[in-house]
Amino acid sequence: xxxxxxxxxxxxxxxxxxxxxxxxxxxxxxxxxxxxxxxxxxxxxxxxxxxxxxxxxxxxxxxxxxxxxxxxxxxxxxxxxxxxxxxxxxxxxxxxxxxxxxxxxxxxxxxxxxxxxxxxxxxxxxxxxxxxxxxxxxxxxxxxxxxxxxxxxxxxxxxxxxxxxxxxxxxxxxxxxxxxxxxxxxxxxxxx
Amino acid sequence: xxxxxxxxxxxxxxxxxxxxxxxxxxxxxxxxxxxxxxxxxxxxxxxxxxxxxxxxxxxxxxxxxxxxxxxxxxxxxxxxxxxxxxxxxxxxxxxxxxxxxxxxxxxxxxxxxxxxxxxxxxxxxxxxxxxxxxxxxxxxxxxxxxxxxxxxxxxxxxxxxxxxxxxxxxxxxxxxxxxxxxxxxxxxxxxx
Numbered sequence: 001x002x003x004x005x006x007x008x009x010x011x012x013x014x015x016x017x018x019x020x021x022x023x024x025x026x027x028x029x030x031x032x033x034x035x036x037x038x039x040x041x042x043x044x045x046x047x048x049x050x051x052x053x054x055x056x057x058x059x060x061x062x063x064x065x066x067x068x069x070x071x072x073x074x075x076x077x078x079x080x081x082x083x084x085x086x087x088x089x090x091x092x093x094x095x096x097x098x099x100x101x102x103x104x105x106x107x108x109x110x111x112x113x114x115x116x117x118x119x120x121x122x123x124x125x126x127x128x129x130x131x132x133x134x135x136x137x138x139x140x141x142x143x144x145x146x147x148x149x150x151x152x153x154x155x156x157x158x159x160x161x162x163x164x165x166x167x168x169x170x171x172x173x174x175x176x177x178x179x180x181x182x183x184x185x186x187x188x189x190x191x192x
Numbered sequence: 193x194x195x196x197x198x199x200x201x202x203x204x205x206x207x208x209x210x211x212x213x214x215x216x217x218x219x220x221x222x223x224x225x226x227x228x229x230x231x232x233x234x235x236x237x238x239x240x241x242x243x244x245x246x247x248x249x250x251x252x253x254x255x256x257x258x259x260x261x262x263x264x265x266x267x268x269x270x271x272x273x274x275x276x277x278x279x280x281x282x283x284x285x286x287x288x289x290x291x292x293x294x295x296x297x298x299x300x301x302x303x304x305x306x307x308x309x310x311x312x313x314x315x316x317x318x319x320x321x322x323x324x325x326x327x328x329x330x331x332x333x334x335x336x337x338x339x340x341x342x343x344x345x346x347x348x349x350x351x352x353x354x355x356x357x358x359x360x361x362x363x364x365x366x367x368x369x370x371x372x373x374x375x376x377x378x379x380x381x382x383x384x
Contacts, residue, residue, distance in 0.1 A: 028306060032266050070259070
């Protein structure tokens with residue numbers, strides 16, 4: 001998606017350790033007009049797929065998924081939680097995830113009653129790199145017995161193995177920007 | 193807002209300790225069609241107010257604010273973070289907040305560069321009860337030197353003092369559903 005690549009090229013900041021900061025428009029300050037055009041693009045890319053529900057994960061996936069859902073007939077969005085809340089009750093589907101950003105493991109949790117067996121689900125998140133968080137969401141989808149119709153991510157770090165592994169497993173993975181390489185010293189970002 | 197009151201009455205669950213669970217449509221499973229109509233209602237209630245930006249707080253405020261922003265000319269949404277992230281850099285505006293739900297204190301943080309002095313801000317969140325989180329957001333608005341045009345919340349627990357205190361301080365607070373009383377034993381919910 002040309003607009004997203006342009007925004008990453010002009011506003012993204014590359015940090016040592018393969019960190020790409022896009023908090024000016026994607027995951028702290030949210031450009032909702034861009035989110036809307038991202039949703040329209042996913043609707044085009046997943047045209048013909050049955051989408052009953054969108055699954056995402058807190059925090060940065062929520063706004064993107066909620067705006068994108070407008071392009072899928074206002075289907076409900078369910079977001080996986082990363083932290084226990086006193087308000088959580090009922091059976092929770094859980095998967096253990098390693099965060100390479102935070103350098104620790106955590107559980108992702110979704111209430112079982114919000115994912116019904118046989119539902120067709122589109123999974124959306126902001127980043128796909130090692131694919132750890134996405135693997136956790138897919139484990140939860142397996143536990144719930146839902147059909148994963150596709151995976152939409154805003155930015156794929158194509159130089160990390162997450163996306164390739166998911167495509168090998170047969171998932172339709174649609175990344176709106178695929179970063180082939182980044183250089184923290186020069187700040188240059190190349191797209192696939 | 194009649195639709196929201198009806199959803200709370202039919203789907204909300206009252207728990208001991210003044211807990212109202214609305215995770216079936218507001219803050220775990222997200223009804224984005226409802227979010228859109230909530231945004232339209234806030235646009236009507238804050239008509240004539242200048243809104244350059246919407247400020248909210250993770251997690252549950254993000255989806256609501258991002259969909260609502262479509263009704264305010266696609267203004268950017270900035271969400272305050274509750275947890276440190278290795279990706280956070282630059283100066284952070286901070287406020288200490290006590291969570292009555294989680295029973296602990298935490299910091300809310302917003303990067304200073306995403307709130308510019310003189311900007312006119314609408315603050316949106318899902319719940320207003322004691323007003324602790326909202327007070328933290330307003331402290332951050334003061335630190336940033338922005339003008340708070342109003343406060344929009346989905347559900348106000350009108351039997352708790354947060355909303356009254358904010359109105360006494362002169363803020364336009366627009367709650368789309370004001371719960372006057374709840375009974376955990378009978379499950380009944382009365383609106384103001």
